[in-house]
Amino acid sequence: MAKRIGLLFGMEDTFPWALIDAVNSRAGEEMVAEPVSVAEIRDDADSAYDLILDRISHEVPFYRTYLKQAVYRGAQVINNPFWWSADDKFFGCLAARSIGVAVPRTVLLPHKQHPPNTTAQSYRNLRLIDWDDVFRYLGFPLYLKPAHGGGWKDVYRCEDRDAFFAAYDQTRDLSMMAQEAIDYTEYYRCYVFGRERVRVMPYDPRQPHSSRYVCDAAPAQPDLHARMILDALKLCRALGYDMNTVEFAVRAGVPCAIDFTNCAPDADLNSVGRENFDWAVANMAEVLIEAVRKSRPFEFTGSWPSLRHLQR
Numbered sequence: 001m002a003k004r005i006g007l008l009f010g011m012e013d014t015f016p017w018a019l020i021d022a023v024n025s026r027a028g029e030e031m032v033a034e035p036v037s038v039a040e041i042r043d044d045a046d047s048a049y050d051l052i053l054d055r056i057s058h059e060v061p062f063y064r065t066y067l068k069q070a071v072y073r074g075a076q077v078i079n080n081p082f083w084w085s086a087d088d089k090f091f092g093c094l095a096a097r098s099i100g101v102a103v104p105r106t107v108l109l110p111h112k113q114h115p116p117n118t119t120a121q122s123y124r125n126l127r128l129i130d131w132d133d134v135f136r137y138l139g140f141p142l143y144l145k146p147a148h149g150g151g152w153k154d155v156y157r158c159e160d161r162d163a164f165f166a167a168y169d170q171t172r173d174l175s176m177m178a179q180e181a182i183d184y185t186e187y188y189r190c191y192v193f194g195r196e197r198v199r200v201m202p203y204d205p206r207q208p209h210s211s212r213y214v215c216d217a218a219p220a221q222p223d224l225h226a227r228m229i230l231d232a233l234k235l236c237r238a239l240g241y242d243m244n245t246v247e248f249a250v251r252a253g254v255p256c257a258i259d260f261t262n263c264a265p266d267a268d269l270n271s272v273g274r275e276n277f278d279w280a281v282a283n284m285a286e287v288l289i290e291a292v293r294k295s296r297p298f299e300f301t302g303s304w305p306s307l308r309h310l311q312r
Contacts, residue, residue, distance in 0.1 A: 018281045
């Protein structure tokens with residue numbers, strides 16, 4: 001009987017269908033790829049799929065729980081729902097530091113407004129912030145961004161104290177972090193698939209979304225290119241991501257990891273361009289086929305909790 005690969009996706013159109021076709025054209029009768037079909041989930045139900053590629057559960061909590069049930073029933077899920085749904089960008093910076101990957105100086109901040117069902121009495125353990133110390137540590141300009149989330153939502157560039165507090169006042173009950181701004185000379189985004197395959201792409205986050213992949217940029221110098229591949233692989237192996245993008249801002253020749261916990265990275269033809277799209281489709285198809293052929297034991301996390309850290 002053919003193994004079944006399911007793709008769970010939402011509004012995106014170009015990537016999922018192309019990936020389904022690529023898997024089916026490569027796998028022959030050994031396996032079949034198709035869109036996931038799911039309704040209510042019984043607690044005694046078996047998984048209909050040997051492997052599921054998740055492109056949407058970060059936006060649909062019902063799907064996230066469904067994927068955990070699929071794992072319980074023996075399916076592989078990319079990305080691991082037990083890991084990515086527990087991560088946050090602040091912890092990602094800690095994990096990066098633990099494996100020697102450069103990241104910006106970062107400070108986690110309390111909520112500006114009380115989250116639902118909390119009052120001032122809920123914060124007995126919270127003392128006043130020493131803002132002068134925060135600003136000395138980070139310097140200006142700095143970025144204010146959510147510790148959870150993505151898509152450049154609720155991200156502010158702050159040039160001075162007044163701009164920072166004006167932005168902080170708009171963050172509602174989000175858990176925010178302040179991060180030093182990297183004065184970069186080059187910027188790259190890397191696809192990392194299967195913790196083995198990396199594509200380094202020049203990228204300009206200052207441009208409109210459809211123009212950020214800079215097709216006419218010169219390739220990175222060989223040493224820088226090799227360093228980004230190494231650091232991208234280290235991050236994804238440590239965090240347990242099998243499909244991810246890692247962004248690097250290059251300062252004084254050193255790639256500084258800016259964003260690297262993307263559980264469903266953009267792979268739309270209209271934004272990434274034809275060459276990047278074709279690479280993503282072909283390489284992710286191979287990753288899915290290899291994962292079905294050589295299933296690995298379930299992992300609760302990646303490789304980051306080394307014995308050294310657990311003994312602290």
